[in-house]
Amino acid sequence: MNPYPHLLAPLDLGFTTLKNRVLMGSMHTGLEETKDWNRVAEFYAARARGGVALMVTGGMAPNPEGGVFPGAAGLYTPEDIANHRIVTDRVHDAGGKIAMQILHAGRYAYSPKCVGPSPIKSPISPFPPAELDAAGIEKQISDIVIAATRAREAGYDGVEVMGSEGYFLNQFLVTHTNKRTDDWGGSYENRMRLPVEVVTRVRDAVGPDFILIYRLSMIDLVPNGSTWAEVVQLAKAIEAAGATILNTGIGWHEARIPTIATSVPRRAFAWVTKKLMGEVQIPIITSNRINMPDVAESVLADGCADMVSMARPFLADPDFVSKAAAGKAAEIAPCIACNQACLDHTFSGKLSSCLVNPRACHETELTITPTDHPKRIAVIGAGPAGLSAALTAAQRGHSVTLIDKSTELGGQLNMAKQVPGKEEFWGLVEYYKTAVAKSQIALRLGIAATPAMLSDFDDIIIATGVAPRDPGIPGQDGPNVLSYIDVLRGKAPVGKTVAIIGAGGIGFDVAEFLVTEDSPTENLEVWLEEWGVGDPAQTRGGLRPEGPKPDAAVRQVTLLQRKNEKLGKHLGKTTGWIHRAGLQMKNVAMIGGVNYEKIDADGLHISFGEARENPKLIAADTIVLCSGQVPERRLAEALIVQGRSVHVIGGADVAAELDAKRAIDQGTRLAAIL
Ligand code: NAP
Ligand code: SF4
Secondary structure (H helix, E strand, O other): OOOOOOOOOOEEOOOOEEOOOEEEOOOOOOHHHHOOHHHHHHHHHHHHHOOOOEEEEEEEEOOHHHOOOOOOOEOOOHHHHHHHHHHHHHHHHOOOOEEEEEOOOHHHOOOOOOEEOOOOOOOOOOOOOEEOOHHHHHHHHHHHHHHHHHHHHOOOOEEEEEEOOOOHHHHHHOOOOOOOOOOOOOOHHHHOHHHHHHHHHHHHHHOOOOEEEEEEEEEOOOOOOOOHHHHHHHHHHHHHHOOOEEEEEEOOOOOOOOOOOOOOOOOOOHHHHHHHEOOEOOOEEEOOOOOOHHHHHHHHHOOOOOEEEEOOHHHHOOOHHHHHHOOOHHHOOOOOOOOOOOHHHHOOOOOOOOOOOOOOOOOOOOOOOOOOOOOEEEEEOOOHHHHHHHHHHHHOOOEEEEEEOOOOOOOOHHHHOOOOOOOHHHHHHHHHHHHHHHOOOEEEEOOOOOHHHHOOOOEEEEOOOEEEOOOOOOOOOOOOEEEHHHHHOOOOOOOOEEEEEOOOHHHHHHHHHHHOOOOHHHOHHHHHHHHOEOOOOOOHHHEOOOOOOOOOOOOEEEEEOOOOOOOOOOOOOOOHHHHHHHHHHOOOEEEOOEEEEEEEOOEEEEEEOOOOEEEEEEEOOEEEEOOOEEEOOHHHHHHHHOOOOOEEOHHHOOOOOOOHHHHHHHHHHHHHHO
C-alpha cells in the first residue's frame, strides 16, 4: 500500500510530468564555487537517485552585480554552460529533473557594486545599493532572461526565478525598499511591473515546454510588507505571464522572526500557502519546516498546496523519497533544522554539509565502501560520535560492539531533546535507535567498559564524551547548586530565581528550559503569537501591530559569563540571534565580564573587572553550573597505560567547542578508513 498517497502522486504539468510532489528546494551549498563539477553532479545525482521529482539548484547570479557575493557562480561563458551540462546529464541519467535558480540579490549582494530600486541599505548588509535608472533595470531584466536561455542550453528542465526572501525582485514590490516615482515605483501596479516583466520575457525566451517556477513572497514579515490582496494580485499576474508553478517564500532575510530554525513549529507556514489555493490554476508549492514524509503528506492532504518543497532534509538524507515510498520513514536521517553544518557554513564562506550526514556535499570525498579486512571493533560510548562510528563501521562489514554505561542510546542528545524548541532531537535519537536495531551491531547498554573486557578487539574506539568542568567557585558544593545535567535530566527541583554560571550553548539551553513551561514549538498558535506573526490578510507583511507576545517566564533567570562581550556571541551564526531574542523576550538578565566570588544561601556573589570591583549579589534560590566541559578519558588512559592502541573521538578527544556536528563527522570519517 502506498503510505503517502498525496506525496507520491505524479503531477502533470502539461508538457512534462513530475513523478511525485516533492521538490528539493534551492540551497546555496557552495559546491558550484568549488568548480569541481563531478562533485556538484554527484551531489544532485544522489538526490535524483533517491527519488525526488524535481530539484532546484543553488541561486545562480544573472550578472556580477546581482551575485550574493563577489565571484558568485553564474552561467556566463560557454565553458560554464558545458560544466552545468555535466550536472544536468548526470541528473537525467539518474531519472531526475532539475531546474536552475536565478537569484539576483539586489541590495542583499555583499558588494559595493550592488544595485536596487532605491539607495536604501539593508540592515543585514554594509553596502547601500546604487539606484537603477531605466536602462539599468532593462539590463537586469535582459541578464535574467539570458541566464534562463543559457540554463535551457545547459540541459536544465526549467528555472526558478527567485522573487522572495527580500531579494531584488521582492525589493521592487514593497515601499519599504522601493521609493521610486517612475514606472517602476509608486502604485502596486508599478511596483510589481518588474517581476511580471521578468516572467513574461523569460517565458518568451525559453518557449512553452520549459518549467518556470516563480518563488513568491507570501508573507514578508518586515514592516510595510505586502498585503494579502497584493500577494494574490501578483500571483495572478505571474500566472498570466507564463509561470508553470508558484513556490512559496516566507519572510525576508532581514526579518526578525525565525522561519526555518528548529524552534519553528513543523509546517508553521503551510497555512499561508493554503490561502492562495484556488486563486490561481497553476500548481502551488509550500515550504518551511517540513522535514518528514508524514508532515509533507498532511500538508498536501489538508489542501495547503499541490507540492511540497524540502531543502535541508535532502542534505540529511538523499534517499528521503525512496525510503518513504518503501515504507521506511523511520530510517530517514532527519533534518533537525539546526543550521549548524548548512546555513551556518554558507554564512561563514564554508562548503555546506549536514550535522546528521557528513557525506552531504562531500559525496565524492567521504566514501563508505565495504571493507576487505573485517575486524572486531569495540566502540565505547553511544553518543553521536560513537553511534556514527559504530554504524559506519558496521555498514562497511566490520563486527562492531557498542558499549555504553547508560541504558539509553544517544548520549548528550538526550539532554538536548529536553530543551523547549529542540524537540527535533527526539526524532534524531529515534533514528539512531532504528539504525542500530537494523544493523548487526552488538549492543551492550548499562555496562561500564573496562580494559579487561576489551582485550579481544582489533580496534577500540573511545567515544566516552565529556564531564562537566569544575569552575572551582567557593560554595559550589552547597545544596542550592546544580549541574546542567541535574537540571536537563530533571533530577532535581529548581527554585523560582536562578543564576546560571556560563553562557555557552548549554547555558542558553538551560535558561530556555527554566523559563519555559510549555514549548511554543509544539503549539503553532502560541508560537505565532509569541513572535508576533499575523495573517497577512489582516496585517501588512504578516506582522502583528502589537508585536511579539511571549508567555510570561516561569522563573526569573540571570545568565552570566566571565568574558566581557555580548552573551551568545559564539552561538550559531544563523540561530544565535533567535536564542538571544527568545531569552530577552522572557526577561532573562544577561551579565558579562563578571568574577564569581562565592556562592552562599543568598545566591551568587560576583564582582567586575580585574580589580574585582563593584561586588554584587545575584539573589537566587538555585545556581546552575554550565561552565563548559572537559574530556572524559579515564578509560582511554587506562588502555594506553597498558600499551593498547585506541582511537579517541568526539568530546573524549577535544571537549572545547564540541557539538554533535563535529562528533558525527569525526566518528564517520574514522570508521570510513578503519
Ligand atoms: P561552552 O560553549 O564552551 O561554554 C562554556 C561556558 O562556561 C562559557 O560561557 C564560559 O564563559 C564558561 N566557563 C568556561 N570556563 C569556566 C570556568 N572555569 N568557570 C566559570 N565559567 C567558565 O560550553 P557548553 O555551553 O558546555 O557547550 C558545550 C558545547 O555544546 C558547545 O561547544 C556548544 O557548541 C555545544 N552546544 C551547542 C548548542 C547549540 O545550540 N548549538 C547547544 C548546547 C550545546 P566564560 O569563560 O566567559 O565565563
Ligand atoms: Fe538540517 Fe542541521 Fe543538517 Fe542543516 S545541518 S541539513 S539544519 S540537520
